[in-house]
Amino acid sequence: MRTHITRRLLGALAVVSTLALTATACGSDASDGGGDSGPKDVAAALEKGGKVTVWAWEPTLKKVAEDFEKKYPKVDVELVNAGTGDKQYTALQNAMAAGSGAPDVAQVEYYALGQFTIGKSVEDLASYGAQKYGTTFTSGPWNAVTEDKAVYALPMDSGPMAFFYNKKVFDKHGIKVPTTWDEYVEAARALHKADPKIFITNDTGDAGATTSLIWQAGGRPYRTDGTDVTIDFGDEGTRKYTATWQKLLDEKLVAPISSWSDAWYKGLADGSLATLSIGAWMPANLTSGVASASGDWRVAPLPQWTKGDKTSAENGGSSLAVPKAAKNKELAYAFTEFATTGAGASARVTAGAFPATRADLESKAFLDTAFPYFGGQQANRIFAESARNVGEDWSYLPYQVYANSIFNDTVGKAYVSPTTLTDGLKQWQEAGVTYGNDQGFTVNK
Amino acid sequence: MPHVLFTPVLTLTTVSAPTPLHTLLPHSTPRLRTRSVTDARNPAMTLLSTRATAAPPPRPRARFRLRKEALVGWGFAGPFVAVFGLVFLAPIGYALYLSLFQDRLIGGTSFVGLDNYGKALTDPRFWEGLTRVGLFLLIQVPVMLGVALLVALAIDSGRLYGRTFFRVSIFLPYAVPAVVASLIWGFMYGTRFGLVGNVNDAFGISLPDPLSPSLVLAAIGNIVTWEFVGYNMLIFYAALKVVPRSLYEAAAIDGAGEWRVVTSIKLPAIRSALVIATIFSIIGSFQLFNEPSILQKLAPNAITSDFTPNLYTYSLSFSGQQHNYAATVAIVMGVLTAIIAYAVQLRGMRKG
Numbered sequence: 140m141r142t143h144i145t146r147r148l149l150g151a152l153a154v155v156s157t158l159a160l161t162a163t164a165c166g167s168d169a170s171d172g173g174g175d176s177g178p179k180d181v182a183a184a185l186e187k188g189g190k191v192t193v194w195a196w197e198p199t200l201k202k203v204a205e206d207f208e209k210k211y212p213k214v215d216v217e218l219v220n221a222g223t224g225d226k227q228y229t230a231l232q233n234a235m236a237a238g239s240g241a242p243d244v245a246q247v248e249y250y251a252l253g254q255f256t257i258g259k260s261v262e263d264l265a266s267y268g269a270q271k272y273g274t275t276f277t278s279g280p281w282n283a284v285t286e287d288k289a290v291y292a293l294p295m296d297s298g299p300m301a302f303f304y305n306k307k308v309f310d311k312h313g314i315k316v317p318t319t320w321d322e323y324v325e326a327a328r329a330l331h332k333a334d335p336k337i338f339i340t341n342d343t344g345d346a347g348a349t350t351s352l353i354w355q356a357g358g359r360p361y362r363t364d365g366t367d368v369t370i371d372f373g374d375e376g377t378r379k380y381t382a383t384w385q386k387l388l389d390e391k392l393v394a395p396i397s398s399w400s401d402a403w404y405k406g407l408a409d410g411s412l413a414t415l416s417i418g419a420w421m422p423a424n425l426t427s428g429v430a431s432a433s434g435d436w437r438v439a440p441l442p443q444w445t446k447g448d449k450t451s452a453e454n455g456g457s458s459l460a461v462p463k464a465a466k467n468k469e470l471a472y473a474f475t476e477f478a479t480t481g482a483g484a485s486a487r488v489t490a491g492a493f494p495a496t497r498a499d500l501e502s503k504a505f506l507d508t509a510f511p512y513f514g515g516q517q518a519n520r521i522f523a524e525s526a527r528n529v530g531e532d533w534s535y536l537p538y539q540v541y542a543n544s545i546f547n548d549t550v551g552k553a554y555v556s557p558t559t560l561t562d563g564l565k566q567w568q569e570a571g572v573t574y575g576n577d578q579g580f581t582v583n584k
Numbered sequence: 585m586p587h588v589l590f591t592p593v594l595t596l597t598t599v600s601a602p603t604p605l606h607t608l609l610p611h612s613t614p615r616l617r618t619r620s621v622t623d624a625r626n627p628a629m630t631l632l633s634t635r636a637t638a639a640p641p642p643r644p645r646a647r648f649r650l651r652k653e654a655l656v657g658w659g660f661a662g663p664f665v666a667v668f669g670l671v672f673l674a675p676i677g678y679a680l681y682l683s684l685f686q687d688r689l690i691g692g693t694s695f696v697g698l699d700n701y702g703k704a705l706t707d708p709r710f711w712e713g714l715t716r717v718g719l720f721l722l723i724q725v726p727v728m729l730g731v732a733l734l735v736a737l738a739i740d741s742g743r744l745y746g747r748t749f750f751r752v753s754i755f756l757p758y759a760v761p762a763v764v765a766s767l768i769w770g771f772m773y774g775t776r777f778g779l780v781g782n783v784n785d786a787f788g789i790s791l792p793d794p795l796s797p798s799l800v801l802a803a804i805g806n807i808v809t810w811e812f813v814g815y816n817m818l819i820f821y822a823a824l825k826v827v828p829r830s831l832y833e834a835a836a837i838d839g840a841g842e843w844r845v846v847t848s849i850k851l852p853a854i855r856s857a858l859v860i861a862t863i864f865s866i867i868g869s870f871q872l873f874n875e876p877s878i879l880q881k882l883a884p885n886a887i888t889s890d891f892t893p894n895l896y897t898y899s900l901s902f903s904g905q906q907h908n909y910a911a912t913v914a915i916v917m918g919v920l921t922a923i924i925a926y927a928v929q930l931r932g933m934r935k936g
Binding site: 225229232254257258343344366394396397400401402405406537538540541544545547548551552554555556574577578579580 | 881885888903
């Protein structure tokens with residue numbers, strides 16, 4: 140009796156497994172048609188109308204979608220928030236693998252774009268005429284979305300770095316705003332000495348911030364040429380960064396508070412976290428998240444690694460890409476173009492986004508904007524200057540999303556144990572090499 | 585697609601609500617035990633098997649009748665089998681299928697046979713996580729079950745003042761979802777703005793940071809204990825309620841003290857409840873996920889992405905795009921959990 144039941148169960152299992160097998164087999168062979176349509180098709184598609192599904196979390200796109208529908212009444216834009224950052228990328232990757240359910244347009248941060256271009260899962264927009272925007276965008280973002288002749292996305296915003304500091308705290312303790320990272324360390328010591336509750340900034344190990352500062356210091360740890368990848372955290376730029384940052388960690392001058400946590404917002408509001416070195420998209424977050432400290436904060440250029448330099452780096456920022464699995468690619472491109480260039484881009488800047496377009500960055504209205512939060516300071520001038528001085532030739536890994544997810548497993552040790560930053564970065568490098576080789580890349584060979 | 589993969593893990597996640605109910609019913613635990621022993625002597629079973637062996641070669645009519653009966657049987661069992669197959673067997677089958685492949689960013693999907701299993705068995709990150717939950721199991725589970733047993737015995741002793749209040753308030757944390765519980769404790773553990781920070785400020789002392797790498801496992805153990813003491817207490821208390829009061833009277837007449845009653849009557853009587861609670865706790869420990877996953881935001885350097893095997897499969901699949909390898913790790917973990925839980929069950933039941 141018992142064996143009988145077992146046999147039946149096994150039979151059922153076999154049937155079910157077979158079904159599962161067939162289901163996957165069906166799922167994976169959704170083929171995509173070629174994407175060789177020129178600008179003409181875009182106009183025709185707009186004429187014909189249809190529906191564009193956009194996956195994005197950028198709030199200013201809502202207004203753009205409305206404007207686009209107004210301009211092209213036959214087109215229906217559906218804006219979906221499929222999650223922020225890697226949550227959205229996971230959903231996107233799954234939809235692409237499944238061959239159905241992928242959006243027509245997707246927001247992808249610059250650091251994550253490589254994962255999609257290497258798998259050839261986003262359209263090369265050059266075939267739609269996107270090459271002509273080469274001079275429309277600032278160089279940092281444009282480099283991030285292009286590879287040789289291919290244009291894999293259009294830049295939506297950017298995050299040239301700037302130095303945000305709590306002027307009230309600096310004034311109270313009579314400390315000079317640092318212009319170099321050495322002065323920054325001095326200021327950190329002075330502030331913490333004046334009031335042990337005050338830290339120059341918070342840091343619990345953030346892959347984005349670390350890579351950005353290495354970028355500014357001239358380090359170029361990642362090189363990608365097709366599937367050949369090099370990871371090297373031993374170059375001079377990286378060493379400059381670790382030497383300075385190790386001092387801050389050793390002397391416990393940075394607060395062990397994670398960014399975006401409740402404690403972080405509280406610290407920014409009460410003056411116990413005195414500065415932030417972060418992307419130019421930060422003002423909107425300060426205004427809404429740290430409203431009570433309005434008037435206390437100011438913006439300055441990022442401290443330099445060498446006195447008198449003006450070098451900057453990007454921190455964050457995202458683009459709009461058209462997945463190969465999109466149903467209506469011409470309309471998708473039309474929307475992407477509308478939202479990232481011309482009037483659409485300007486409208487988003489007005490709504491608070493930080494532009495990636497030269498025209499908006501240089502417009503008088505933009506530069507002259509006074510920020511009440513920063514005591515009336517024309518902060519955009521500093522951001523625009525930073526955008527012009529972003530270090531060239533930076534590239535991320537084609538699998539940066541995964542690499543960043545294990546940053547705290549490796550480099551994080553430097554924050555909570557005697558491990559040094561240099562050793563932590565070495566471990567991060569090794570983990571990245573292993574993963575890359577496992578994934579079929581040729582890393583450090 | 586990876587959602588499917590996680591279904592087998594999630595269906596078993598810690599002690600999910602439906603399972604415990606039957607153990608709370610009086611008599612249910614002893615019956616469970618006797619049934620497995622007396623299976624062979626079950627009269628219904630004997631009847632069936634006699635008919636099967638003694639029946640003459642089936643005539644066409646009888647065969648038709650049998651087939652009809654079988655059909656009717658399937659009509660009853662069908663809906664269950666369908667749902668069972670779809671939500672239980674299919675995900676496991678799919679995970680097994682996934683584990684035989686490798687999907688790479690360059691080169692796509694290829695069949696690799698049992699390579700993933702070889703990789704998992706020699707993966708230090710997996711074993712580190714497994715060792716960690718093993719340690720957790722060895723320390724947290726005895727503490728939690730010990731406290732639960734103590735409370736159950738105290739309530740059952742009838743000498744406790746405000747018994748109902750005590751019972752309800754200890755059980756209450758179990759009604760708090762694990763995610764919320766972790767958030768609450770996460771706030772309390774804060775050394776700056778949390779309870780720990782307040783205590784430090786108020787008394788001018790400096791307590792060690794519960795979320796530092798050396799203490800974080802204990803901090804998680806504390807949360808899990810807080811959550812599940814009440815639940816285990818209820819299992820033990822329900823089992824104690826079933827013990828006939830006359831036994832205690834007889835023991836008292838024989839001159840047995842309270843301690844003797846506990847060791848000679850109460851503990852042996854709730855033996856199966858103890859075993860079942862232990863098995864649930866073993867499974868719960870091996871599947872530790874919610875608490876570390878929530879606290880990771882507060883202590884990113886103390887709780888690594890491979891802190892527990894479940895967290896490791898999660899990060900492999902959701903940030904590493906390694907669904908196939910994640911499925912393999914999940915299966916290996918499932919098999920290990922089943923083996924250990926089964927060994928404990930055999931051992932626990934044998935002596936009884």
